[in-house]
Amino acid sequence: xxxxxxxxxxxxxxxxxxxxxxxxxxxxxxxxxxxxxxxxxxxxxxxxxxxxxxxxxxxxxxxxxxxxxxxxxxxxxxxxxxxxxxxxxxxxxxxxxxxxxxxxxxxxxxxxxxxxxxxxxxxxxxxxxxxxxxxxxxxxxxxxxxxx
Amino acid sequence: xxxxxxxxxxxxxxxxxxxxxxxxxxxxxxxxxxxxxxxxxxxxxxxxxxxxxxxxxxxxxxxxxxxxxxxxxxxxxxxxxxxxxxxxxxxxxxxxxxxxxxxxxxxxxxxxxxx
Numbered sequence: 001x002x003x004x005x006x007x008x009x010x011x012x013x014x015x016x017x018x019x020x021x022x023x024x025x026x027x028x029x030x031x032x033x034x035x036x037x038x039x040x041x042x043x044x045x046x047x048x049x050x051x052x053x054x055x056x057x058x059x060x061x062x063x064x065x066x067x068x069x070x071x072x073x074x075x076x077x078x079x080x081x082x083x084x085x086x087x088x089x090x091x092x093x094x095x096x097x098x099x100x101x102x103x104x105x106x107x108x109x110x111x112x113x114x115x116x117x118x119x120x121x122x123x124x125x126x127x128x129x130x131x132x133x134x135x136x137x138x139x140x141x142x143x144x145x146x147x148x
Numbered sequence: 149x150x151x152x153x154x155x156x157x158x159x160x161x162x163x164x165x166x167x168x169x170x171x172x173x174x175x176x177x178x179x180x181x182x183x184x185x186x187x188x189x190x191x192x193x194x195x196x197x198x199x200x201x202x203x204x205x206x207x208x209x210x211x212x213x214x215x216x217x218x219x220x221x222x223x224x225x226x227x228x229x230x231x232x233x234x235x236x237x238x239x240x241x242x243x244x245x246x247x248x249x250x251x252x253x254x255x256x257x258x259x260x261x262x263x
Contacts, residue, residue, distance in 0.1 A: 124242050
């Protein structure tokens with residue numbers, strides 16, 4: 001792996017059936033970069049959750065919508081951006097960014113719901129998560145390489 | 149895209165229903181999973197979800213688990229999971245769902261979240 005940045009891009013139809021293509025591509029890239037099995041599993045969940053949000057929320061009336069994914073293969077990390085050009089759905093309504101505690105901590109079964117799980121998982125499984133919203137939504141997920 | 153990546157098999161026995169989930173439970177197959185377990189909400193028999201061959205679960209899959217857990221509780225009926233693979237357990241632990249999931253692994257009635 002060279003020191004300079006390498007970029008691999010992937011555009012998928014915003015359909016649930018295509019999300020596993022994102023996971024498989026991520027697997028190929030992160031495996032080649034030498035990430036551990038556990039890190040790869042973490043990233044697979046995180047990228048799929050970012051894609052889920054695009055499929056579920058970004059294109060309420062556009063069946064042609066796409067998920068644009070970029071993998072930045074950096075020396076010290078893998079950074080993944082998942083973008084859409086659809087409706088900027090309110091990310092904060094899907095869950096609280098920066099929330100560190102478990103969503104169900106101290107709650108009873110009656111109090112819990114599935115909302116916010118995806119965002120929580122992304123944050124818990126990646127080293128850094130950023131969300132930008134201008135035209136559409138862009139989620140940036142970073143996993144650092146732990147030096148061996 | 150013909151690779152069968154998820155399978156759900158429901159087996160009815162004398163005193164319980166066992167649902168076997170295999171492969172990847174994600175958004176693409178969430179509706180299939182939901183329609184397989186939804187008819188069991190009101191059954192008098194215990195419902196056991198066997199995750200032994202589950203390789204992946206996402207937030208939509210977990211959402212359906214929570215939905216079913218709540219529905220069974222409302223009906224005052226028994227529901228348990230068994231054979232949770234380590235990497236699935238990690239995700240259930242991470243979100244805190246484990247606390248609500250009675251685990252049946254050869255030790256009936258044993259609670260999962262005793263940590």
